[in-house]
Amino acid sequence: MKLFEIESYKAWAAAELEQETELEETEHAMQEAEEHLDSVMESAMDEFTRFEQEMERISRDEVQSLVETGERARKMGNFMEKTAAIASNKYMEAALNSATSSFKSAWKGISSGKVHPSS
Numbered sequence: 001m002k003l004f005e006i007e008s009y010k011a012w013a014a015a016e017l018e019q020e021t022e023l024e025e026t027e028h029a030m031q032e033a034e035e036h037l038d039s040v041m042e043s044a045m046d047e048f049t050r051f052e053q054e055m056e057r058i059s060r061d062e063v064q065s066l067v068e069t070g071e072r073a074r075k076m077g078n079f080m081e082k083t084a085a086i087a088s089n090k091y092m093e094a095a096l097n098s099a100t101s102s103f104k105s106a107w108k109g110i111s112s113g114k115v116h117p118s119s
Helices: 002-111
Strands: none
């Protein structure tokens, strides 16, 4: 009976030791898995941060480009407005000069007594 008791105790001790070993191996594997997960999560967050910064830079550049395009269009509009005003003034000046010349010519004709009969 004593021999059976010793054998049972040895078997129980061996099973407990095996269980302890498996527990330690499992805890070690869990620790490695957690470290790997932390590493992957950190890499993913770094990549997301870089992506976000790149998108912000692209958006900022695009907005700046649109602002510059709008400013160029505004300047072109102002230039075209000034050009049209100058052209209009030149046309009015030419028309006024032409009318003045016609009136002067007509006045000279009337003043000199050279009236053309309309018949």
